Amino acid sequence: MNTLPKVVTIVGSTASGKTSLGVFLCQKFGGEIISADSRQVYRGLDLGTGKEGVPSLSFPPATPKRQRGERKRESRNSPNSGSPIESGMTTRLINDIPQYLIDIKNPEEKFNVHDFKVNAELVIDNMISRNRLPFIVGGTGLYIDALVENYEFGGRDNKQKNPPKYQVLQIGIKIPRDVETNGRSSLHQRIDKRVDERMQQGMLEEVRGLLDSGVNPQWLISLGLEYKFLTEHLIGKISDLDQALQELKYATHAFARRQETWFNHHGDVKWISEKEEAVNIVQNFL
Structure with a gap:
């Protein structure tokens, strides 16, 4: 037992x-x-x-x-x-x-x-x-x-x-x-919706506040995903916000696939x- x-x-x-x-x-x-x-x-x-x-x-x-x-x-x-x-x-x-x-x-x-x-x-x-x-x-x-x-x-x-x-x-x-709407899987839809909701709640302002408080932008970029792409937008590396958000969504789709692969094998x-x-x-x- x-x-x-x-x-x-x-x-x-x-x-x-x-x-x-x-x-x-x-x-x-x-x-x-x-x-x-x-x-x-x-x-x-x-x-x-x-x-x-x-x-x-x-x-x-x-x-x-x-x-x-x-x-x-x-x-x-x-x-x-x-x-x-x-x-x-x-x-x-x-x-x-x-x-x-x-x-x-x-x-x-x-x-x-x-x-x-x-x-x-x-x-x-x-x-x-x-x-x-x-x-x-x-x-x-x-x-x-x-x-x-x-x-x-x-x-x-x-x-x-x-x-x-x-x-x-x-x-x-x-x-x-296997559930798709407009060519997007249901998980991708959830990811994209969540990014949009967080932006409305002030996610860009959160990253700006971290930078203004003295947090190293390279450290934020090293965290990946939201902090990477929004930091790169705020420091001028990605000038267009819509482009930064689209890259963030694509990167999060790929991250989700890697997570699924990990847990399927561990x-x-x-x-x-x-x-x-x-x-x-x-x-x-x-």
């Missing part, structure tokens, strides 16, 4: 609805979310990385192990399990569901897969101590892989696979590619297209 703690990952391409599914499942199963997104760790990178919810500075402490005679630990679905304290661990709340490892670094500060794994394991241990089910949600495949395969990083490009620390259920969101991902499918899979896992 496998007695390792249970963890659920939700993966898929950009714009596939991972966070929405994660919040839905957390509400069903008493879970909390860890973001596995290499850009959401940075403060001020909000619209371009698709952060949701509202910021919060509270982080629940671990619940001490019960001593003999103490009352049983509260259930996953109890709203009072764990007393929030401020401890420097920033969260965001999406419909009262905490989401961790967001807004923990300033722009240009170093953060890599090793840092993610160390921080994610600390948060997972905290969730488990409070009888919460950890949901790892994101599209950075290397981050997900590091947790699932329990890699130990010993230096540059040096990793060692260790025995697993968790029982992991991997759920992937599959967006059909781990035992159970692909779903409806939320209720995921509910059944998680129930069977638990």
Whole structure:
């Protein structure tokens, strides 16, 4: 019998609805979310990385192990399990569901897969101590892989696979590619619509504000996608905004294909297209 703690990952391409599914499942199963997104760790990178919810500075402490005679630990679905304290661990709340490892670094500060794994394991241990089910949600495949395969990083490009620390259920969101309107797949339509919506919400102003605050444009460009093309527009490398946005959309289409390829070749991902499918899979896992 496998007695390792249970963890659920939700993966898929950009714009596939991972966070929405994660919040839905957390509400069903008493879970909390860890973001596995290499850009959401940075403060001020909000619209371009698709952060949701509202910021919060509270982080629940671990619940001490019960001593003999103490009352049983509260259930996953109890709203009072764990007393929030401020401890420097920033969260965001999406419909009262905490989401961790967001807004923990300033722009240009170093953060890599090793840092993610160390921080994610600390948060997972905290969730488990409070009888919460950890949901790892994101599209950075290397981050997900590091947790699932329990890699130990010993230096540059040096990793060692260790025995697993968790029982992991991997759920992937599959967006059909055979549904097309005006020559665009449904996923491409979602990507393009999201770019347009974020522009209306002020994504260009967000990038301009980062540059005005002194963030190195080359660092923003190195992040790719939204920050690359909007920065190149603002510094004059791409003079026409419409051209920058079209290049951004095409680049995001290609990025989504690379994400799908990664997750198809890494781990035992159970692909779903409806939320209720995921509910059944998680129930069977638990």
